[in-house]
Amino acid sequence: MAVVRVVAAVLSLSLLAGCGPAAEAGSRADAITVKNCGIDVTVNGPPKRVFAAYQPAIEMAHALGISDRLVGTAYLDARVLPEYAAAQAKAKYFKNLPSREELLSQNPDFVLSGFNDVFSAGGSDSSFGSRKSLADLGVRTWIFSPLCPTADGKGDEAIDPATVSMDNVYADLRDLGRLFGVEDRAESVIADQQRRIAAVGNAVKNAPRPTVAIIRPALEGGGLTVSGGPDFGTVLIRQAGGVNAFADLTSKRNVKISVEEFIKRDPDYVLISGCCDAAMTAASSQPDVDKLLANPAYANLKAVRNRHVIPWLFANHSAGVRGAYTTENLAHILHPDLVK
Amino acid sequence: MKKAGGLALCVAVLGVAVVLSLCAGNRWIGIGEVYRALTEFGGSDTDRVIRYLRLPRTLAGVLVGIALGLSGGVMQGVTRNPLADPGILGVNAGAAVAVVAAIGLFGVHSLNGYVWFAMGGALVATVVVYLVGAVGGTTPVKLALAGAAISALLGSITSAVTLLDLSTLNEYRFWVVGSLSLADQGIVAQAVPFVAVGTFLALMLGRSLNQLALGEDLARALGTRVMLVRSLAGLAVVVLAGTATAIAGPIGFLGLAVPHVARTIVGPDQRWILPWSMVLSPAVLLLADVVGRVAARPAELQVGIVTALVGAPLFIALVRRRRMASL
Numbered sequence: 001m002a003v004v005r006v007v008a009a010v011l012s013l014s015l016l017a018g019c020g021p022a023a024e025a026g027s028r029a030d031a032i033t034v035k036n037c038g039i040d041v042t043v044n045g046p047p048k049r050v051f052a053a054y055q056p057a058i059e060m061a062h063a064l065g066i067s068d069r070l071v072g073t074a075y076l077d078a079r080v081l082p083e084y085a086a087a088q089a090k091a092k093y094f095k096n097l098p099s100r101e102e103l104l105s106q107n108p109d110f111v112l113s114g115f116n117d118v119f120s121a122g123g124s125d126s127s128f129g130s131r132k133s134l135a136d137l138g139v140r141t142w143i144f145s146p147l148c149p150t151a152d153g154k155g156d157e158a159i160d161p162a163t164v165s166m167d168n169v170y171a172d173l174r175d176l177g178r179l180f181g182v183e184d185r186a187e188s189v190i191a192d193q194q195r196r197i198a199a200v201g202n203a204v205k206n207a208p209r210p211t212v213a214i215i216r217p218a219l220e221g222g223g224l225t226v227s228g229g230p231d232f233g234t235v236l237i238r239q240a241g242g243v244n245a246f247a248d249l250t251s252k253r254n255v256k257i258s259v260e261e262f263i264k265r266d267p268d269y270v271l272i273s274g275c276c277d278a279a280m281t282a283a284s285s286q287p288d289v290d291k292l293l294a295n296p297a298y299a300n301l302k303a304v305r306n307r308h309v310i311p312w313l314f315a316n317h318s319a320g321v322r323g324a325y326t327t328e329n330l331a332h333i334l335h336p337d338l339v340k
Numbered sequence: 341m342k343k344a345g346g347l348a349l350c351v352a353v354l355g356v357a358v359v360l361s362l363c364a365g366n367r368w369i370g371i372g373e374v375y376r377a378l379t380e381f382g383g384s385d386t387d388r389v390i391r392y393l394r395l396p397r398t399l400a401g402v403l404v405g406i407a408l409g410l411s412g413g414v415m416q417g418v419t420r421n422p423l424a425d426p427g428i429l430g431v432n433a434g435a436a437v438a439v440v441a442a443i444g445l446f447g448v449h450s451l452n453g454y455v456w457f458a459m460g461g462a463l464v465a466t467v468v469v470y471l472v473g474a475v476g477g478t479t480p481v482k483l484a485l486a487g488a489a490i491s492a493l494l495g496s497i498t499s500a501v502t503l504l505d506l507s508t509l510n511e512y513r514f515w516v517v518g519s520l521s522l523a524d525q526g527i528v529a530q531a532v533p534f535v536a537v538g539t540f541l542a543l544m545l546g547r548s549l550n551q552l553a554l555g556e557d558l559a560r561a562l563g564t565r566v567m568l569v570r571s572l573a574g575l576a577v578v579v580l581a582g583t584a585t586a587i588a589g590p591i592g593f594l595g596l597a598v599p600h601v602a603r604t605i606v607g608p609d610q611r612w613i614l615p616w617s618m619v620l621s622p623a624v625l626l627l628a629d630v631v632g633r634v635a636a637r638p639a640e641l642q643v644g645i646v647t648a649l650v651g652a653p654l655f656i657a658l659v660r661r662r663r664m665a666s667l
Contacts, residue, residue, distance in 0.1 A: 096504070223519070223521050223639075223640050249638065255639065256639050256640070257638045257639055257640075258365070258366050258521070258633065258637070258638060258639065258640045259393055259521070260365050260366035260367070260389055260393060261366050261637070261638040263385060263388070263389060264366060264367070264385075295392075296388065296391075296392050297388050297389070297392035297393050299383070299388065300383070300384070300385050300388060
């Protein structure tokens with residue numbers, strides 16, 4: 001090890017000696033550094049080869065108008081919002097997350113990820129490697145800051161609950177706008193989001209607040225997986241004039257609970273969080289809705305008796321530029337008389 | 341007499357486990373209320389929790405327990421290998437591969453669908469293991485080696501498929517840990533005939549397995565048809581382990597440890613080991629499930645995790661305390 005380190009040091013010294021001044025001049029002129037989840041992200045000029053992993057990152061890239069810089073997009077949870085459909089149709093798409101090697105073969109200079117598990121050292125089957133290990137190869141990385149893990153290499157179990165907010169989406173937009181050199185576009189996206197969310201907030205201001213559960217359908221029957229407090233759904237439900245029925249469970253984003261616990265909490269609305277396919281729409285979850293409605297164990301639930309079991313999308317409760325869309329969509333579900 | 345009295349005691353323990361499994365859970369429901377929910381269904385939350393969640397789950401526990409205990413006992417008897425359980429002859433691995441194929445390739449997402457795949461996979465794996473192990477004459481050791489090799493092969497196929505298709509196989513990843521909470525009334529009703537046939541077959545084999553334990557040649561001299569006994573034992577194991585795996589996923593340790601406990605208490609007579617295993621195993625499984633339901637509220641520990649957590653130290657203690665009762 002020691003030998004390797006010495007050789008590496010000598011090599012880098014000689015490299016510095018060779019082309020140090022030029023490189024320094026370049027970086028001084030254009031270098032921008034922004035902190036993201038406790039890690040300094042420095043670029044020398046706007047990144048030109050961006051890889052976007054997961055729905056929120058892909059939609060964010062299109063929203064910022066950098067679609068033409070995408071060298072790859074991976075793992076959509078649902079159809080992209082209509083305004084991004086044309087841009088996404090032109091992008092290179094991987095159905096599953098690529099391996100680290102395949103990712104690097106796309107020669108990206110920036111990886112934008114909607115969820116932190118691609119940078120977790122363990123726990124994910126398709127990890128790109130920790131952010132530091134990618135930075136060592138010259139690849140800058142970005143995690144959506146509403147899901148900041150407490151340390152590099154950590155996954156969903158280490159989300160800092162203080163980061164889960166729409167303000168962090170705006171901060172991301174602003175910071176990415178600076179890094180990519182599209183500040184104006186970022187500001188207009190932020191203004192649009194804020195205006196729409198504020199409009200919903202005004203409309204539902206005095207309405208009663210129903211409890212809402214977001215559940216993952218695939219595991220139904222063998223216990224349930226619900227969105228807990230650190231899930232961004234908690235924020236979106238609140239903005240739409242409701243309360244996440246499982247907000248008090250804060251150990252993870254996706255919490256497994258017993259069916260009995262679900263029956264005991266008896267939420268007013270149940271959203272079926274359908275996932276993960278590029279062609280997915282909310283209607284795709286209808287079979288899971290029917291299954292839940294037909295299960296005699298659930299027959300007494302308020303949501304079942306009032307037919308408030310809604311086919312919905314996992315993509316909707318991801319942190320990102322879907323925030324305004326989802327807030328409107330949810331408010332319409334929870335308060336149809338107040339929000340069209 | 342002592343053995344019969346002990347067996348009666350085991351039945352009593354099983355009875356207690358059944359009652360506990362109905363009463364305990366996210367919240368305690370008293371025996372009186374449980375009785376009322378079962379006899380005069382009114383449609384309240386309590387009635388529904390008992391009838392549609394806890395009752396099927398408890399019955400599933402009983403069926404799976406019986407199946408795993410018996411198949412482990414038969415397997416240890418027929419292979420004369422103290423480490424044999426449905427895991428070692430590739431039965432579980434075969435069932436698991438088939439279920440993965442069912443979910444991933446054929447889009448089967450209901451347990452009613454799994455049962456047949458699991459059973460078919462278990463059967464194919466067992467036959468292949470037997471054929472591989474039978475090359476140049478069957479011995480218990482060769483059979484076990486063939487089982488371990490085929491299990492490893494099938495296991496890696498399963499891993500490869502699940503790693504390649506994360507979203508479709510989330511379901512499988514839950515199932516593979518082993519849980520009783522997937523069971524509903526339909527599954528239980530479907531499983532009863534399979535478990536009944538397997539149980540009948542297994543219990544009939546007690547005497548023949550005793551003779552087989554004397555060694556193949558001596559057993560033949562006593563008039564045992566070795567091939568036939570092995571085939572019937574294999575059939576019993578496939579039906580029992582396949583059904584159990586389909587209902588609850590591969591639950592480890594039960595099939596291995598319970599027959600050992602039985603053997604330690606009642607000695608080497610298969611005619612006692614099998615009934616003891618058949619009663620003790622569901623009792624242990626239900627108690628483990630109750631622990632899993634109560635320990636981590638509001639979440640649930642899957643019973644496969646609890647049996648492994650409790651079973652491993654227990655098994656080690658058993659092995660260390662005295663020389664493993666030999667076969």
